[in-house]
Amino acid sequence: MRVDAIKDKVAIIGMGCTKFGENWNMSVEDMLIEAVYEAYADAGVETKDIEAAWLGSVGSAFTGETLGRPLKLKYKPITRIENACGTGMDALRNACFGVACGLYDIVLVAGVEKLKDSGYGGLPEFFFHPVYGQGFTAPGRWAMIAIRYFQTHGIKPEEGKRALAKIAVKNHHNGTFSPKAHFQKEITLEQAINAPIIAWPLGLFDCCPTTDGAAAAIVCSADIAKSFKDDYVLVKGFGVAMGPCLGKEDIDYKYDHLPETEAAARQAYEAVGIKNPRKEISVAQVHDCFSIAELTEYDALGFCERGRAVQEVEAGTFTLEGELPVNTDGGLKAFGHPLGATGLRMCNELYLQLRGKAGPRQVKNPSLGLAMAQGGHPGMLLPIITILGCRD
């Protein structure tokens, strides 16, 4: 295995993203067309230039035709990808392989999810087993790590709760600078701490909303990127580590850290040659479906020592002005989580940041950006990391 096999071989030359929110008046097709045509315009390409396409969707698509039909992509290979909350990110990764091997020059990646047509709040229940593991929700499953994490690392419950609230406040704040976010609304620490409890320590503001959205990217061979755009962005590497998904049952799984995410981070850092992620990464988008996810991911991604995340939050390390800004666009907290679109939405933010086009939320002189979409929940995580960098 050559961990750096695709480093600097693939470029992103255009991206698009719909408004994330309750898109009552947009269908899956409408959202895909909007995101893809924005990416076309950004890259300066048309449908006829696209040689292959990848579509990420968990529950809003049926095969690649969900993308091909609205775009009128005729007689092209279209692959539909599903990998839980990492779906959009994995669509990008697979598209990059197609380009890196030299088979295609220009490909399209799109991700979409339509959650608000169901008539129900929250995510759909997926079919697992008639009785085993039944009856729980995503916040309930994520909250299980909080209690053990706090216990192992000597964090008092109220300290932990406060750190989680600070993450929610930060992401809401960052979202106010993102016109396409579902929420553009500041919240106070008191509001976040005192909100109705969903699954302790997670309150209402610790959970991302239920949201519709789509995002898209135009990916090409790095050799030809310059002919489309001066400030293209380079794909540096990926890290993906699916556990055996038996942590809830494995007595060795300790629920005070995220071993899958640590493994994915090791892969990604090795692929890119990163030794000190906290110093070398300029900006990061991580998976804050719930605030406890973002908190534990700081540890897992090596942004701080294991168990130190609460102190780092208190020190402001991950705010827009901090040492390592995380979720600069407001994250899932502000954007919501249309599963198939999320990974691409994260990459879109890196794409803007690395090119200095993030407006009021722009971080200073970024060179490397990390995005991680995290599928599953503690005990069965599927982290997918993408590292993007500025062109030389």
Added chain:
Amino acid sequence: MSAIISTGAYIPYYRLKREEIVRAWGGAQKGEKAVANFDEDAITMAVEAGRDALHGIDRQTIDGLYFATTTAPYKEKQGAAVIASALNLKKGAFTVDFTDSLRAGTNALRAAMDAVKAGSATNVLVAAADCRLGAPGSEFEQVFGDGAAALVIGKEGSIDLMSGYTHTSEIIDQWRLDSQNFTKKWEDRFVVTQGYLANVSEAVGIFLKQQNTSLKDFNKVALYAPDARGHQEACRMLKLDSKTQVQAPMFDTIGNTGAAFALLILVAAVEEANTDDKLLLVSYGDGCDIFTFHVKEKPAMDKERRGVQGYLKTKNYLPNYEKYIRFRELMKVESGRRRPPYVSSAVVIHRDRRMIYSLNGSECTNCGRPFFPPQRICLYCQAKDQFREISLTERKGKLFTFSKDELAQSLDPPVIVSIVDLEGNLRFYGQMTDRDPDKIELDMPLDLTFRKIGEAEGYYNYFWKCRPVR
């Protein structure tokens, strides 16, 4: 000969103070009644009582399971088959449901004793349970309680069956049609005098004459009665010494548990019996069954066995009548606009039946490490298809981590998502039941209990949950 080898009981964790029912409907009843949790029914309670009676007994030696109830969850489909699976009994065990009569419990007892006497079975487990509903506002609602009793009947035991008697008497005193949820009855005095008292009087009289004995020869009488007043009237009629000779019928603590009631009183009597005591058991329901027992040796209480006494001591009160209404689904309650959570497949349940009912996990025969749910490839040593099945049902554990899921749909939120580290170095992941949400903490001791998970696809989906050790 046939004898009682072992006894067990089950009284649900929840009690409802009768003053709460009085608050809703008026009346003047006192005490409290036992109420099955929302995830319990006659089948799950019979499993619990059966487990209680089977402590220290090799389950492979049980070759019959007789389940008695008037509230079988299924009209067509055997309850005893579900119970036998959950109790991990051998496939050759003869399973029967005794139903439709308040006498079903003692009918099953008689059949079990006859089978053992006749030699067609060595050991039979009798498990009786009921979860009856009185119409809201009715006297039955006040009187009925939920619970279960179990007896292991064999050839040799510490409590010998001495004699028995039965008669049948057709009378329309109390009934429930196939299409009805609530038990009905005829006018009160007719029911008590012409049904209950007349039958008990006649049966006891004939039996004593047959046996050439008198009630004075019995240390304790375990006497079924429809309610506390009927019980007092019967004791007066039979001239029993109510202070010493009558086993307390527990109307103020449990209520009338239907087909399980006579056996539950008998189990309580056995728990309190002394060596050489003679016990009389009298049931009623479309006739009478009578049994006499000789306690050859005061039964030793296995410390794992909770019995009536143990289960009476551990309880929690439903906060109000409305919660009872919700548990029994007596009102249509808005559950919020959430996607229906449960789907099911009879095929998957069949394929995984040993995992679902007997809670069988796998133990790798290569590296020795256990796992639940069972795995074909060992997580620890990667050995393929080298495992033996192990049952988890009787293991205790400690709460490793948890959350209180307020978003999950349940008749009793929050759902407690639990990971339990069990004895023997393995884990159980599931819901916690019979718990006080305010008293859940890491490392608290837990055991496992058989419950209803849901009713997806129109049938009952049973599985195991964890619960604080009672």
